[in-house]
Amino acid sequence: MNTYRIGIIGCGGIAREHARAYNKIPNTKLVAGSELDAERREKFAKDLNLEKSYENYNEMLKKESLDIVSVCTWPKGHCDAVIQSAKAGCKGIMCEKPMATNLYEADQMLSACRDNNTRLAIGHHHRFDPQLVKAKELIKERAVGEITLLWGHCSLDLMNNGSHVVDMINFLNDDQPAEWVMGQIDIRNKRQGYVNHPDMYAEDMAMGRICYKNGVRATVELGEFAPQNWQFHIIGSDGIIDVNLPDGTPLRMMSKDTNGWVLPKLDPCDPREEEMLELIKAIEEKREHISSGQIGRNGLEIIMAIFESSRNRRLVELPLDIKDNPLESMMKGVSQ
Ligand SMILES: NC(=O)c1ccc[n+]([C@@H]2O[C@H](COP(=O)([O-])OP(=O)(O)OC[C@H]3O[C@@H](n4cnc5c(N)ncnc54)[C@H](O)[C@@H]3O)[C@@H](O)[C@H]2O)c1
Incomplete structure (x- = not known):
């Protein structure tokens, strides 16, 4: 069974829900987080026993060989974080809603994920x-x-x-x-x-x-x-x-x-756990997530x-x- 290395970009309120869900799944390991606010970053890393935490997500993406990234920043940050995670070779991305702040951003995200064979899911967990x-x-x-x-x-x-x-x-x-x-x-x-x-x-x-x-x-x-x-x-x-x-x-x-x-x-x-499990299945079965990027668009x-x-x-x-x-x-x- 593959073990998926997980990173989170934006370690605020909803990131803790993502972390809780990953921690319930035996073949995922939450290894790193990236957060602009130093106090939040340190507290998140300590509470969740992270190996590393970063101010800059590009540095995290470069150093950590992540398989899955959760994008939990405010909406305007979703587009770049998704594109950089896809370019860094992540197999799957769970991006929080709203997917993006306009359709131009959404199309750039879809195209980066398509080009890099990355499964993009949007955090509309109520589908579960x-x-x-x-x-x-x-x-x-x-x-x-x-x-x-x-x-x-x-x-x-x-x-x-x-x-x-x-x-x-x-x-x-x-x-x-x-x-x-x-x-x-x-x-x-x-x-x-x-x-x-x-x-x-x-x-x-x-x-x-x-x-x-x-x-x-x-x-x-x-x-x-x-x-x-x-x-x-x-x-x-x-x-x-x-x-x-x-x-x-x-x-x-x-x-x-x-x-x-x-x-x-x-x-x-647990709908949150289900959306993460579905992302792993989408990666392994080479198919789209029930809440795919296109559906988010x-x-x-x-x-x-x-x-x-x-x-x-x-x-x-x-x-x-x-x-x-x-x-x-x-x-x-x-x-x-
Ligand atoms: N699916 C849901 O039910 C649900 C629930 C709550 C929030 N959300 C979504 O999650 C997103 C975040 O909401 P929240 O409540 O966690 O907000 P929050 O303010 O608690 O946390 C966001 C964090 O992202 C950090 N951040 C912003 N830009 C960053 C960057 N470039 N690099 C690293 N960190 C950065 C901020 O410093 C902040 O700590 C929003 O899009 C929101 O709509 C979804």
């Missing part, structure tokens, strides 16, 4: 949540008939929690391509450096309508006035499935064939399309032909 996996199974079994509407909402902005919400909707719709998007955002407070994205702008509220090529439609609602938990409603021709109810119920469904609500049985798992394209729709006050057809982030120009008061 038991209730999401079960909901998708129920959809496939047509337990609620033909799906007509997927509705997802959460706190924070589109590039933060919204990245998960859009990805989960894509997952529930079997990663079918989107045809058009309409959206609106509220930028009352011109937020910059919001929560754990100090390097980005963030809208206060966002609404998006996504029409998929298979006819399914989705609505996403993010921000301070949206219902605050990761809640999803899946509306079918013969019933409804609810995911993550405010009272803590993870999943319930009702259809023309049930006598009221039923609570499907779930298989518990699909979600990012939908988010950029919501911003673009708001910038131009019109419906936006996909594929999107812009490579900038329209939120940035809207925040700067520039309308293209």
Whole structure:
């Protein structure tokens, strides 16, 4: 059995979750971390018993012969860290969401990983949540008939929690391509450096309508006035499935064939550990991760399309032909 040498770039909050997951997997060894902040770097190395820690990730990549790298920096750092890790010969990269801050960066990341035969995965770990996996199974079994509407909402902005919400909707719709998007955002407070994205702008509220090529439609609602938990409603021709109810119920469904609500049985798992195990399988089986870079790009394209729709006050057809982030120009008061 191969033992994979692991390194982490950006040793903040989410890096500890990555470290926890790797430490559960017998054939991975977390050997090094790279972090700009000296105090954080030393504490992370000490707490996790790392052999080495670095201020500069290029030095770590050069010296440590890493097989897998987790990219856990703030969003603007994801692109370069992924490209340099791929060029350094890493077999797999787990890059945190949002994949990148615009489609230009995402395309550069995909191309570097393709050129260096590196499996790129994006940290949308909710794809492994038991209730999401079960909901998708129920959809496939047509337990609620033909799906007509997927509705997802959460706190924070589109590039933060919204990245998960859009990805989960894509997952529930079997990663079918989107045809058009309409959206609106509220930028009352011109937020910059919001929560754990100090390097980005963030809208206060966002609404998006996504029409998929298979006819399914989705609505996403993010921000301070949206219902605050990761809640999803899946509306079918013969019933409804609810995911993550405010009272803590993870999943319930009702259809023309049930006598009221039923609570499907779930298989518990650790989604973070699953996303790392899946990366190892993707490397060994020479295939894409369930949350591959391309799938991450699909979600990012939908988010950029919501911003673009708001910038131009019109419906936006996909594929999107812009490579900038329209939120940035809207925040700067520039309308293209
Ligand atoms: N998947 C999830 O559920 C989830 C949850 C939380 C955060 N995240 C994502 O993870 C990323 C980081 O979030 P966080 O909460 O850990 O933030 P954080 O502020 O706790 O940690 C980020 C760390 O990266 C370091 N860093 C920045 N640039 C660097 C560089 N060039 N080299 C080395 N270190 C660098 C910072 O100094 C900081 O310590 C964000 O993209 C965020 O959206 C994902």
